[in-house]
Amino acid sequence: MLRLGNPVRRLRAAMLVMAIVLSLFAGRLVQLQGLDSKVLQAKAVQQRVQPEILPARRGAITDAEGHELAVTVEAREVYVDPKDVDPAKRELVATTLARELNKPKQDIDAALAKVTQRYIPLARDVEPLRAKRIMGFKLRGVGTKETYRRLYPGKSLAGGLLGFTGVDGRGLEGLESAYNDVLAGRDGKQSIELGANRQRIPMTRSQREAPVPGRDVRLTIDRDLQWAAEQTLARRVNDTGARSGSVIVMDVLTGRILAMANAPQADLNDWQSAPAEDRANRAVSEIFEPGSTNKVITAAAAMEAGVVTPDTVFRVPDHIQCADRQLKDAHPHAPESMTFTGVLAESSNVGTIMAAEKISSQRLYDMFRSFGFGASSGSRVPGEQDGLLPRWETWSGSQRCTIAYGQGISVTALQMASVYQTIANGGVRVTPTIVAGTTDAHGAFVPAPAAKGTRVISETTARSIALMLEAAVGHEGTGEEASIEGYRVAGKTGTAMRYDEKCAGYCGYTATFVGFAPADQPRLMALAVIQDPKKDHYGGAVAAPVFKDVMTFALKNRKIPPTGTKAPAMVLRPAG
Template identity: 65%
Template sequence: MRETGGRGQGPGRGGGGAGSHGGPGAVRRTPGGPGRPGRQGGTGSGRSEGPRDEPPRRNRDEDAGRSRRDDGDGRARREGRPGPGDRPGSEGRPPSDRRAGSDRRQDADGPSAQESRPRRPGGDATRSAGQGRADDPFDLPRGLTGAPSQEGRRGRSDATVPAPRGGQRHDARPPRSQSQGQSKGPSQSQAPPPRRPVRRPPPPPRPPRPPLVLRLGNPRRRINIGLIGMTFILSIFAGRLIQLQGLDSKIYEAKAADQRVISEVIPAKRGSITDAGGHALAVTVEAREIAVDPSKIPADQRAKMAATLAKELGKPEADIAAKLARLTSRYELVARDVDPVVADRVLDHELPTVTTKKTYRRTYPAGDLAGTLIGFVGNDGTGLEGVEQMRNSRLAGQDGKQSVEQGRDGQRIPMTRSQRQAPIAGRDVRLTIDRDIQWAAQKAIAQQVSASGALSGTVIVMDVKTAQIIAMANAPELDLNNWQKAPDTSYVNRAVSEVFEPGSTNKVITAAAAIEAGAVRPDTTFRVADHIRCADQILKDSHPHKTETMTFKKVVETSSNVGTIQAARRVGDERLFAMLKNFGFGTRPGLGLPGEEAGLLPDYKSWSGTQRCTVAYGQGVSVTALQTASVYQAIANGGVRVEPRIVAGETDAHGRFVPAKPGKQTRVVSGQTAREIASMLEGAVSAEGTGTLAAIPGYRVAGKTGTANRYDQQLGRYNGYTASFVGFAPADKPELVVLAVVQKPSEDIYGGHVAAPVFKDVMTFAIKSRKIPPTAPTAAPSAPPARIGTGH
């Protein structure tokens, strides 16, 4: 009976060769030594008669190759030479050991080693055709390589019984029939009888390998880290919210309000300035400001707009065109202080971006009347000079405020908050100025300055009892309606700010000091020459004359410098200095006007040798026109000096007039001394005096002329003269004081000739305006011959 290990494709193999592969249940052949029987092979190519498992198709080529190797091995043994399967050293190993090793290698290595090693090109095709070579290194017997068979890897459903120690082994496969073929060689007769195969139970299947799982770490740690991160982020948000809504809430609220809340100032109406009779000298009227937005004006309409605005507003077209050409500007003020009627005409043209704003405009109905005294208001509504500056806080009032919420287009947001604080109008200020007398004073001094070719002139009219300023005129005067076009020198109120040496008008103070001290009396006589030595210089009298005896009254009447120096030496420097201070020299008069000066009165201890003499007749000291007028006000008031006043009063919050407080009164000399000096001054205006041109028919007039060298501060030296005259009337019952000062006259330099006529014109008008009755004969005194001298 013939065995076969599978599908035979060649002649049967001898007993010493390696059998071909069988099915899945075939016994693995172990190579043995010489004379060991091999598997009986068949000559046919049919299948085995016994039951067997059909190997997979992919192993059939391997079976064919092994059959070829077995065939070659059998032939080698028959011919007495070792076959490819006879491996040295294999005889000593039991088949069971070799099988066990093979099985162990199969279990350890898994798939067959034959499958894992590389195949020779074309090897599969050759073996599949039954033409394999026995000496091919890729076709080594399985016993030499130790690789597990493909069938063993697939399972051992047909287990085999290990061969006995004699080297014989029987397949568990059922034997083939004799008709299928018989292996060639002598080992055929020695083959043992076939044994019944013993089936082993299949081994338990290997457990499935668990799938690959990615370990993500500890979840609790991840949760904690996430919570920490979330807490940190939330703490940042919470801190920012606390900062925005708690700490910085006021700041952001203010910024938001600034963006949408627009505050607008409501200007207060400035108070009026009136004269003593209530006539308006400065008033505030309603006006308009006209502005444009150049960034929104179409290019093709700019020229037309400039021409229209220039025509309506009376401004140069080039100036308006330049403002319209500023494309980066959102607001350009075209004109201010525009009359409302003119502003309405501008709006009627419907020019793009043209807007108007309600404002107030300061006007001066009297033009240049008391211009330097009243002053003016700047573009921002603040007083800059004169009473406008002195009483600015009262006149200006308090501006109101209005705040509204508006959107980006400038329109007010409906139903939003709106705050409005009403403005408080300014107080009206009433001056002591008499409009009519002010006009007469300005006219008289302007005419004389022009006639004498003088640089400037000043006139002050003062009430004797109250020291209120009735008129304060300067020439040239400032036109308040066109103050922008006037030079800066015209802004100065010379009556309170211009300092000059008084000259002979100061001799009344020396006379008052001498009489008050008891050093002289009006009838005290002096031996007077036309010159006198003072320190290292010779000082001349007011006019050349022979040495003669003069009473002190005559010394004052004729304005003798030498006689005045002799009287001052009897008084002494200290007493003379004290009298000058009592009359207000060296201190401000107290009006409070801007630029008010105190003059210059050096201390008697610093007087030089010549200054001890010149101070007595009004040189070496400096005063203002207001200070000089205040001296004669004290003499006319019986020796009581009153601080001058320019403001009569002002209205209160309810519009009621509240009078100003009277000026401080100070007794300078006794009433007797004042009357004696007044009598001397009345003689100076008489035919015997130097001020004959100041006499007024029907009225007793007392006064004094003055002529002094004029100190020019710009040049730093004396340049020209200052001519002045000051007096009061009626002399027996004084009512008014008038001072006239002419600076640097060119035609005539003496006060009796230049300033006295101005005094006469102004005093005459003031007396008539005040309706002061005459107290003296109406006959006018005859004019004496002109006297020559610097003391006049």
């Protein structure tokens, strides 16, 4: 007979199993709601809470009158959430975004394929109207976020000086980099709770720390003068087949830089497309041998020592022996009597060497240092180089002679401009400045401290050299092409052999003209330097016309009238 099981025993066994299962559920429930509740709650919040950076608006860079040279405007960042994109419409999404963002479709496809990621930026700096158009297609998984982009209204205007920012908004070169802490401000942040569909959960908590906008930087640059200088320089570089060029205009009395131009120069709105050398500020970063523009320092040293005057007469041959080298004037000539004024006006190398022989090497070296050679100008212009000024103890026999007329030392365009500002300012060197001031946290303008002035040479010596430089622009001087009708102009040409690392020696020339006006009451100084011109190479022919055009514009721009006086007659050669 078949014996049936005990139902009571089976019931007890079933009840025991159910008790065990329920105790497991209860234990897990206690663990979840009791022991691990805070941990799990934190994880849940972490999954829901979306942290977000609120970018600060970058401050503007303006010219002296407040015209914007670099400005920040609203933009949008376009992103995708690949997990939220409908697989059936992935091709449509990729094609649409590639077209609207002007990006390769394969890049969009690659982003959409990362379905485990919830946020992939596709494009920054998108114009708000274009972003609105994209959102109008109602593509699921595609979104936009408010941001900013840097814009340069003048494109290449003052490009080498301003510099540019990277994709993260930080300054990379130029003033954008040097004043990044002032311009950048401080980003804010916020956190909000999002649901499974990436939409904000209503009535949930949020935290927000507002961004602090950057402060503005106001320059001493005059926008219109900067534009005129760049246009004039670019034409001359192109016409002469030159490699590059720079122009500087300064206020004689204050040392403020009114224009700092370079050519060629990059469009800052597309700086990635330009070669590195066209993004640099050559006016302070490129060093060169100054040539005859340097002769004013030799003249100042000799006159301050009391060994020569403008009327001192020299019997000048066309060549002179210096140690193991025979050095020559630019053009052959029979020995002739010339005043020291004539030596400077006609840019005689030999005559300058003869004057330099009357003073010690140390005195000449000390005068170079006093004018600022071999050291930064103190302008705080980004990228400025110190130049090269060998210690006088290391000068060779011939180097002592060549340094006197500007070969064997190297300077920047700004250093040489500072020399002539000093002479024009009665012998007082004022530290060049490029930043007029900044705004404070409330938007009020805070001017920069006034530049420091240092006497380098006596007023008498400075005025004498100014008159000698007027003769250099006269019809017997080398700088006649720099004369401006109705104005008294003082200045000096420079033509120097150009050292080039690519040819490991001297290849080509550097043509320079630097001067100031009105010569009897100096207000403005300007310098033009042209590197490696192929059509002619003398400073008087290549660079002087640039000075003339830029200075003529500057005088009108600053509303500086002629003084109405006439230059005194200067003796270049003694009678008889």
